[in-house]
Amino acid sequence: MTMAEPIVAAPERRAASDVAAPIVEVRGVHKIYNGDVVALKDINLSFEEGRLTSLLGPSGCGKTTLLKIIAGLLEPTAGEVMVKGRKITGPGPERAFVFQDFALMPWATVLRNAAFGLELRGVPAKERNETARHYVEEVGLKGFEEKYPHELSGGMRQRVGLARALAVNADVLLMDEPFSAVDEQTRRKFQEDLIRLREVENKTFLFVTHSIEEAVYVSDRIILLSPRPGRVNNVIDLDIRRGDDPEAIRRDPNYLDTVEEIWRGIKQYLD
Amino acid sequence: MLSANTTAQKLTGDSQPQHAAPGLMARIGDRPVLWRVLSLALFCAVWEVGARASGNFAFPSFSQTLFAFLEMIGDGSLFWAYGRTLEPLVIGVTFSLLVGIGTGVAMGLRRDVEWLTLPVFIVMQAAPMAALIPLVTFVYGIGLASKVVAVVMLSLPVIAMNSYKAVRNTSPSLTAMCHSFQGSRWQQISKVILPEASPMIFAGVRLGVAEGFSGVVLAELLITPTGIGDLITYHRSIANFDSMYAVIVSIVVFAVVTVTLLQLLETALFRPDKRRSK
Ligand SMILES: Nc1ncnc2c1ncn2[C@@H]1O[C@H](COP(=O)(O)OP(=O)(O)O)[C@@H](O)[C@H]1O
Numbered sequence: 001m002t003m004a005e006p007i008v009a010a011p012e013r014r015a016a017s018d019v020a021a022p023i024v025e026v027r028g029v030h031k032i033y034n035g036d037v038v039a040l041k042d043i044n045l046s047f048e049e050g051r052l053t054s055l056l057g058p059s060g061c062g063k064t065t066l067l068k069i070i071a072g073l074l075e076p077t078a079g080e081v082m083v084k085g086r087k088i089t090g091p092g093p094e095r096a097f098v099f100q101d102f103a104l105m106p107w108a109t110v111l112r113n114a115a116f117g118l119e120l121r122g123v124p125a126k127e128r129n130e131t132a133r134h135y136v137e138e139v140g141l142k143g144f145e146e147k148y149p150h151e152l153s154g155g156m157r158q159r160v161g162l163a164r165a166l167a168v169n170a171d172v173l174l175m176d177e178p179f180s181a182v183d184e185q186t187r188r189k190f191q192e193d194l195i196r197l198r199e200v201e202n203k204t205f206l207f208v209t210h211s212i213e214e215a216v217y218v219s220d221r222i223i224l225l226s227p228r229p230g231r232v233n234n235v236i237d238l239d240i241r242r243g244d245d246p247e248a249i250r251r252d253p254n255y256l257d258t259v260e261e262i263w264r265g266i267k268q269y270l271d
Numbered sequence: 272m273l274s275a276n277t278t279a280q281k282l283t284g285d286s287q288p289q290h291a292a293p294g295l296m297a298r299i300g301d302r303p304v305l306w307r308v309l310s311l312a313l314f315c316a317v318w319e320v321g322a323r324a325s326g327n328f329a330f331p332s333f334s335q336t337l338f339a340f341l342e343m344i345g346d347g348s349l350f351w352a353y354g355r356t357l358e359p360l361v362i363g364v365t366f367s368l369l370v371g372i373g374t375g376v377a378m379g380l381r382r383d384v385e386w387l388t389l390p391v392f393i394v395m396q397a398a399p400m401a402a403l404i405p406l407v408t409f410v411y412g413i414g415l416a417s418k419v420v421a422v423v424m425l426s427l428p429v430i431a432m433n434s435y436k437a438v439r440n441t442s443p444s445l446t447a448m449c450h451s452f453q454g455s456r457w458q459q460i461s462k463v464i465l466p467e468a469s470p471m472i473f474a475g476v477r478l479g480v481a482e483g484f485s486g487v488v489l490a491e492l493l494i495t496p497t498g499i500g501d502l503i504t505y506h507r508s509i510a511n512f513d514s515m516y517a518v519i520v521s522i523v524v525f526a527v528v529t530v531t532l533l534q535l536l537e538t539a540l541f542r543p544d545k546r547r548s549k
């Protein structure tokens with residue numbers, strides 16, 4: 001594990017040390033709500049292709065705000081976001097969002113919900129249902145295609161949200177505390193599934209969480225945000241071997257030490 | 272909007288919380304079928320017994336009313352009356368549906384439209400419209416136009432206000448979802464906002480149609496006696512109370528059936544998920 005310099009890594013260092021090119025870059029982003037709530041202050045970050053980066057921090061530190069700005073759902077007050085080298089002006093096909101509250105349409109079946117991104121793009125019904133069926137199966141919901149969201153558990157609903165994001169075949173998956181609304185057991189299963197999913201899907205993940213354990217468990221890199229105003233406190237590169245046994249990681253001393261270290265760093269912001 | 276799933280529908284009534292205070296007609300329309308039949312039977316029984324016990328000439332029993340009803344079907348006077356009454360009702364309700372839903376949805380979607388029209392509807396909804404109906408005759412005379420206006424005055428505000436609140440209360444999370452997958456504004460409205468708002472819009476439609484029935488009967492009683500209003504007035508004037516009751520009951524039943532059919536239509540069109548729930 002290496003503790004990188006906080007805030008801005010000099011470009012030349014980044015180029016030398018990083019294996020992959022940045023697919024998402026956040027440059028000088030500020031966000032002020034209603035003229036006085038400073039949600040984000042001078043955020044400069046880059047996210048490398050194929051990696052899973054977590055945004056970690058206590059509630060209210062601006063994680064959702066930052067992710068929505070990257071998604072193009074919110075305008076930053078200042079600064080810009082580049083995706084694949086181009087400045088974004090709104091949502092785009094190379095990004096897909098997984099919502100904290102699932103954002104499923106209650107009147108639509110699992111299959112239609114999963115296919116909705118493709119439906120909006122005008123993909124013919126037969127084709128989009130075929131694609132959606134594949135991803136519904138991949139997230140472990142085979143047999144539930146014709147069910148409605150109210151017939152599913154919280155964990156299963158989020159799997160539909162995940163299938164919908166995967167179905168549009170975006171390069172970057174933006175996940176806003178995707179597992180926070182599900183119970184602890186389901187959550188652990190989800191984390192393991194996410195690691196497995198990364199082996200199948202070659203995508204870049206931006207993962208928001210307020211759980212230190214979760215961040216350390218799933219991430220290649222953790223960006224620590226501190227609150228009031230929201231800013232980057234630390235960037236932590238992780239090197240935890242994710243072998244065949246997902247349970248082994250939770251007992252790995254490296255994993256436990258990292259969790260402890262981050263906790264000590266965060267404690268000062270909680271009163 | 273229809274999903275691939277159009278299997279046999281088992282309608283067990285709508286258990287959605289009602290947002291607007293439901294009128295009697297709409298409330299009856301919301302109960303499960305069996306419950307409705309039972310309560311209806313009980314009502315008829317109480318009526319029969321109560322009327323026989325009272326011995327009041329002006330309070331005919333259920334069976335007397337039923338015979339009078341069949342008689343009026345036989346001589347065709349009921350059909351003729353309904354033909355006259357339905358004309359202003361259908362014109363007025365159609366107008367209220369088009370204008371009410373259109374304006375309500377636009378008010379929900381756009382702040383400028385809201386700002387412009389909301390006060391008008393708030394006043395219309397608060398004012399005792401029935402008291403204003405006689406005034407309408409000063410402007411529109413005693414013909415069809417007055418009756419249409421009366422129907423619109425009663426049905427339009429509740430339809431518009433419900434549509435407005437329905438759209439305004441849609442989940443920002445779903446619109447954000449649609450936006451994040453690059454849905455256009457039109458897709459956002461047609462695929463997310465309207466389906467989500469439809470239960471409450473339809474609740475308003477049911478209330479509005481029920482109000483429309485009140486409007487047309489009031490107009491026929493207060494402006495000029497035609498159709499159902501004429502039939503009620505006529506049978507009362509010749510002390511034919513069982514026929515008068517039959518007409519009144521028939522219009523209530525007719526309104527309830529119409530409102531219930533509207534609800535079936537809504538579930539079939541917009542909310543396939545409701546068919547399986549409960
Ligand atoms: N729409 C909004 N209007 C005003 N303030 C907001 C809004 N959204 C978020 N905030 C404020 O911005 C800060 C960051 O919020 P958020 O990004 O949701 O944090 P997190 O996701 O880390 O919990 C909080 O202080 C919150 O109160």
Ligand SMILES: [Mg+2]
Nearest residue numbers: 063064065177
């Ligand atoms: Mg958040």
